[in-house]
Amino acid sequence: MRKMVIGFLGGGNIGGGVYTLLNSFAKEIAARDGLQIQVKKILVRDLGKKRNVELPEEKLTIYPEEVVEDPEIELVAEFMGGEQPAADYMLRALKNGKTVVTANKVALSLNWYQLRKAAEENHAGLYYEASVCGAIPIIALLQSSLEANRVDYLMGIINGTTNYILTRMYESGQSYENALAEAQELGLAEPDPSMDVRGMDAAYKLSILSTLAFHTRVPVPQIYCEGITEITAEDVACGKEMGYVLKLLAIGKQEGKTVQVRVHPTFLPKDHPMSQISGSFNAVYLYGHACKEMVLQGRGAGDLPTASAVAADILEAARAEEPSYPSFVNREDVDPEMIFTDNWNTKFFVRLSVTDAPGVLAKVTGLMAGEGISISAMQQKDPTPDGRAKLFFVTHDAPEKAMRRVVKALNSDICKVESVIRVET
């Protein structure tokens, strides 16, 4: 029986979940893997805090060195969240030759060249399945299962908070503000929800997923990021009328050396496989040249699903004879051969408020035609008492930048662009 002594950085709900899982499966782990895992120290912020999962008092510490410097500890599992001090503690652990298992998308996506380098130089492992989409094995899929594939694109609903809000807006027609308040009441949104609703949470995750999928470093600042805070009940309703469901999508596409990575609200046809992913579920849809279409769907967040992924990584690390780390993230900067484009092609949903006068529609379509953009479907609502008509339409594929020029030119006294939402099919 091999015994492995490990330490935790973080004693919150995920840590408690990992602790419970490892204990409750101790017998099975011993029988299947010949392994005995012992948690020696758990770094916490406050020794006296009341915890949902009780952790043995003698294991708790407020001194990080008791985890990252203890020579007996072989592996450090981190679930503190946030970039610092988590990244610093992980680096210290790796430099001491300890394998690191992390659930921290922020610390990983912002520091993974350094983390990976420290892992390699000190012959330690770096595992991070739990950093993206909780229990969904998307990291294993991209890192191992699809190794003999060229992944052409991936499309993720990788933020449960925004998916819950948009699902509720779609189902009940309520406003963004009300749906957010509902999510907060249910504990599905933080008191300060900005990381989620502004799309940053999805961007960190997309950085990790697209780096793995495209085998090239995709730093967070390369990602175009637009949240859902400006989405109105009217947008959702008009899209619904045209057969679309609104999702916050994280999209990565690769064509030759050109990569596009973007997070933004997106209309999908209601029979698209990703339109069915509702509430707080997560899903990643991808296309590889050999595997073809694939969708992985599950609980992308939550303490126990995340703990499940951390525990699996700890066991994998314990079984491995050689430590594993992502071998291809071997440069800090972006590969100079890669082109990150911000002028992708999509369809667009556009909602306008126009003066109900002859010639307005001609002006709109004329401006579009001037940029080579054609309209595939259009609807007009009866004018309101103030003489403004509501108009919304979906275009054929058009370059992002051409659309931006049109929007700029459209905005005038007689025409107000109320929203522009990208459409994927």
Added chain:
Amino acid sequence: MRKMVIGFLGGGNIGGGVYTLLNSFAKEIAARDGLQIQVKKILVRDLGKKRNVELPEEKLTIYPEEVVEDPEIELVAEFMGGEQPAADYMLRALKNGKTVVTANKVALSLNWYQLRKAAEENHAGLYYEASVCGAIPIIALLQSSLEANRVDYLMGIINGTTNYILTRMYESGQSYENALAEAQELGLAEPDPSMDVRGMDAAYKLSILSTLAFHTRVPVPQIYCEGITEITAEDVACGKEMGYVLKLLAIGKQEGKTVQVRVHPTFLPKDHPMSQISGSFNAVYLYGHACKEMVLQGRGAGDLPTASAVAADILEAARAEEPSYPSFVNREDVDPEMIFTDNWNTKFFVRLSVTDAPGVLAKVTGLMAGEGISISAMQQKDPTPDGRAKLFFVTHDAPEKAMRRVVKALNSDICKVESVIRVET
């Protein structure tokens, strides 16, 4: 650069696909893994056969010993299909210390105790991601990612042929025979489709999946297996009227030491995540106590998706310092502590043709009540000119055996049971 010499058992479309993938990713494999994979010999049935993927003539052989006995060959990849001689060749390779990668559900599910024993005794690996659901990483999920989970149930659409047929019957209202003929024309069904349409293909796969999920040997004969050959257009249409979609499901459930494993046509509510899986797609839905609900969906068959999984296994085996094999399949027979029940509870859809006379409905409901089975919804069609009325209903949960007694008692001059289809929700 580590060089690994490998051999193939089978030179058909999957073998051709693996050969192409390994060659086209040779540069990436060298850069990422420091590996050079060389295919030395390929066992074929007919040297002169025209192949979709051309394979170098000098590598082809009709002598299995040139693959399984060659000391230079470290790993043997098998995609011959069928139990024998594939299982025999794999055993010989393992006994010679060669790692085996297989895409063969039949040979594996019928022989995996022996294969696993030979792997362990000869310090060789046994990899089989491609044996179930092509490129979908369901084996990796069950074997590694969910190790700290108790999997309570799984539900798979794991046969693309039958899913295509049932999807077409649902969409177009056509008969089983016509939908099968259509599938055969498209190459989605074999000229002799019995392995697929009788459910055996799904049963082999379920044996592998449930053995992994429940950590206990589930031999194929323990699986209740009912195909789709008796399904009529009327069954599909009546179910559709009641809001159900018909799928051939492979179901495994575990409760304590009791396991149920069954393959049969099943009605699912049309908003169930598995109802959306249409055409030749495969999907597995499962519930683990920590990971919660998860769905993996993709191309479950096809040459390139299967080749993608084989290639990933070859690369994983090549990277591994220690060979890996499923460690818990350590008995040939069934664990005597396990109970395989054939008296599971489900809802039932029942379609009757009854004499349109007073008292018939009272007889039906009376018989059901006598077994404690209650009806949740019922519809009756106007009588046909011959004075028979069509009646169909869905029950609440009821034990399988009670339902069988009711069916037996119902069948009489005044009442004919035309179909009984299980319903999952």
